[in-house]
Every structure is written in C-alpha cells, then in structure tokens.
Amino acid sequence: MKIRFKSIGFNNGELKKCFDKGMRTSLLLENKHSNLNVGTGELKEIHLNQAFVLHQNYNNVNLENHSLQIKQSQSVFLLQFVMEGNKTISINDIEYHLTRNTYNLFYIPSLSYTHNYFQTKKNILNIYFKESFLKDKMGKSFINNSKQYLEAKKENQFYSFFEKGLVVNKQLRNIINEFLTCSFxxxxxxxxxxxxxxxxxxxxxxxxxxATKTYNLREADKENLIRIENYMRANLKEDLSIEKLSALAGFNTSKFKNDFKEVFKMPVFKYLTSLRIEKAIELILxxxxxxxxxxxxxxxxxxxxFTVAFKKKLGYLPSELLT
Structure with missing residues (x-):
C-alpha cells in the first residue's frame, strides 16, 4: 500500500510512504521534518504496528491558506484530531469541515483528495489505519453495525462516521499529549x-x-426528522423552539425530542447550537x-x-478564529 502526500510545505514537494499488508510492522519507525518551506515547526511521522501517525504542528509564515494533496493505492481509515486551525477535506467537489478542537473518523477509498487549511497555525494529529486495526480495537460490531459505512465501502465512496466533528475534550488532549511527548x-x-x-x-x-448503530424508527418518521433538520439549517436566524419544531414535524414534544436524539445522536438544542456555531464560523472565516x-x-x-455557547462547545473564544 502506498500513500503520497504532496504539498509546497515539503522540501521536495512530496512525502511518499509504503506499507506492508495491514500496515503491519514489528519496528517503531519515526521521522521528523523541521526544515519546512512554509514556516516554522515540525512534521512528525510515527509508524506503529497497523497504524501510521502524521503530526502537523507548525506555523505558516509565508502563506495562510494552503493544501495537502493525497493519493493512496488502497482504502484506509483516517482518525483526525484538529487541535489548532480550521480545515476541510475536499473529495469530488464535496467538502467536509473540521474546525479547531474537533475530530472525526473517515473511511477513504482508493482515490485522490485534498486537505485545505485556513489558518496559519496548525496542530493536527492524523492516524491512518486499515479496517483490521479498527476491528482489533473496537470489535467487529463497530463495523458491522454501521450500515451506512458498509454501503459506502461497497460503492467505493468516502464516508464520515460522525456527521459533525466531535469535541476534543480534556481527556483526549491529555492522551494525545502523552503520546506525542513520550520520553521512553x-x-x-x-x-x-x-x-x-x-x-x-x-x-x-x-x-x-x-452513533454507528442503526435505529428502529418508521421510515416516515425518519424522513420527517430529516426534513426538520434541513429546516433548522435553513432558518438558524429564527426562534426555533421545541414546540415549533415539534409542531412542524407533527409530533408531540416528547416524541420529537426522543426521536430526534435517536436519529442525530444528540439533544435538539445541543444539535441546534452546533449548527449555529458551525454556520457562524463559516460566516466569520x-x-x-x-x-x-x-x-x-x-x-x-x-x-x-453566542460567545459563551462557542467557548463551552469548542473550548476557546470566537475571537481566536481571527488570530
């Protein structure tokens, strides 16, 4: 398996990595790139058994927005943690967003795609692995219960396991820091x-x-909730109360709250807050x-x-988007 990274940030314009079946290795392989073309900092590679880690931690002094083009010979999973910076993954004219202090798990088939970065400071941990690694760590049920992933895999399509980026909480940050600062x-x-x-x-x-499990709702109810979610996205400026949304869905408030959480994996107002913050970030940037x-x-x-809600969700102030 081969993964090819192309960026003006690399001294020779690209970084090529070759892996054995399943990305297996009996050795610990590490490499650091500190003499970057676009700024100061470090790009660190760590190849462990069944996983390849690429840590981007640098400031771009020569440009603010730049991209990293990737081409791989086989399908792979990417668990990506964005501690600093804002970025998108662009595949076939579709963009998937990750903002500061969020993470997501992606299934990426054999194709070319691009990471686009929108701020000078970047601290991003990328973990690449095969399905066998995920089954070893999470069990086969994690994969088998994700019907949408199985369909995407069958159709050779990109898949995001979580519709919204999840928050990198303090516990995850501590684990990441311990991983990156190991002195052994x-x-x-x-x-x-x-x-x-x-x-x-x-x-x-x-x-x-x-979030990977299937749910047992009537198809008509599910379609109703998706329609309401689309309405929420299109009308964020409105006063979107539980009573109003329930009435639009044709549910009582209790059923609406329970079914919405079942489908979208979080309470209505927590989801609405996420939509509003995501849209606000787009408007600002x-x-x-x-x-x-x-x-x-x-x-x-x-x-x-808004500032209080933003800080509570992402762990930093909206004013820091502009620094």
Whole structure:
C-alpha cells in the first residue's frame, strides 16, 4: 500500500510512504521534518504496528491558506484530531469541515483528495489505519453495525462516521499529549505508544459507539426528522423552539425530542447550537462577518450569549478564529 502526500510545505514537494499488508510492522519507525518551506515547526511521522501517525504542528509564515494533496493505492481509515486551525477535506467537489478542537473518523477509498487549511497555525494529529486495526480495537460490531459505512465501502465512496466533528475534550488532549511527548526509548517506547494509541482510539470512538448503530424508527418518521433538520439549517436566524419544531414535524414534544436524539445522536438544542456555531464560523472565516454580525445571523440576539455557547462547545473564544 502506498500513500503520497504532496504539498509546497515539503522540501521536495512530496512525502511518499509504503506499507506492508495491514500496515503491519514489528519496528517503531519515526521521522521528523523541521526544515519546512512554509514556516516554522515540525512534521512528525510515527509508524506503529497497523497504524501510521502524521503530526502537523507548525506555523505558516509565508502563506495562510494552503493544501495537502493525497493519493493512496488502497482504502484506509483516517482518525483526525484538529487541535489548532480550521480545515476541510475536499473529495469530488464535496467538502467536509473540521474546525479547531474537533475530530472525526473517515473511511477513504482508493482515490485522490485534498486537505485545505485556513489558518496559519496548525496542530493536527492524523492516524491512518486499515479496517483490521479498527476491528482489533473496537470489535467487529463497530463495523458491522454501521450500515451506512458498509454501503459506502461497497460503492467505493468516502464516508464520515460522525456527521459533525466531535469535541476534543480534556481527556483526549491529555492522551494525545502523552503520546506525542513520550520520553521512553526502544521497545519500551514502542509498547507505550501502541498502548496510548489504543487508549486514544477507544476513548475517541467507544463513547460515541451509538452513533454507528442503526435505529428502529418508521421510515416516515425518519424522513420527517430529516426534513426538520434541513429546516433548522435553513432558518438558524429564527426562534426555533421545541414546540415549533415539534409542531412542524407533527409530533408531540416528547416524541420529537426522543426521536430526534435517536436519529442525530444528540439533544435538539445541543444539535441546534452546533449548527449555529458551525454556520457562524463559516460566516466569520469565509465571508468576513464580525463576531457580532455572525452571532445575530445565526439566531443569537446577544453576542455575549453566542460567545459563551462557542467557548463551552469548542473550548476557546470566537475571537481566536481571527488570530
């Protein structure tokens, strides 16, 4: 299996990696790139048994927005943690967003795709592995219960396991920091890193295991909820109360709240807050809205309330998007 990374950030313009079947190795293979073309910092490679880790931690002083083009010879999973920066994955004219302090799990078939970055500072942990690794760590049921993934795999299509990026909480950050700052050497270091990687994968995915399960709702109810979710996206500026949304769906409030959580894996207002924050970030970064303008546009009458919700969800202030 081969993965080819192309970027002006690399001294020779690209980084090529070759892996055995299942990305297996009996050795700990590490490499660092500190002399980057686009700025200061470090690009670190770690190849462990069944997994390849690429840590991007640098500031781009020569340009703010740049891309990383990737081509791979086989399908692979990517568990990506964005601690600093904002980015998208572009595949066949479709974009998947990840903002600062979020993560997601992607299935990527054999094709070419692009990572686009929108801020100068980047601290991103990329973990590549095959399906066998995921089954070893999470069990076969994690894969088998994800009907949408199995369909995407059959059709050779890109798949995002979580519709929204999940928050990199303090516990995950601590594990990532322990993984990246390991001071052991030799076999001890290899064992420690593999143990920490397993812990990181389990903590990131096991707590969200229900997101991969199928649900037992009537098809008509499911379609109704998807219609309401689309309505929410298109009308973020409105006062979207439970009573109003329930009435639009034709459900009582109790059924609406329970069924919505079953389908979208979070309570209605938590989901609505995520939509509003995601849209506000887009308005600020791509359309030059002020924080006050963006907060009003997505339904907050008081910008301070938006700031509190933003900080609670992502762990930093919206003003830091502009630094």
């Amino acid at each position: 050497e030799g076999v001890t270091k290899k064992s420690y890193l593999e143990a920490k990687l397993t812990e990181l994968v389990l903590m990131a995915l096991a707590s969200n295991y229900s 791509k359309h030059d809205y002020t924080i006050s303008q963006a907060s009003y546009e997505v339904g907050y009458k008081n910008p301070q309330h």
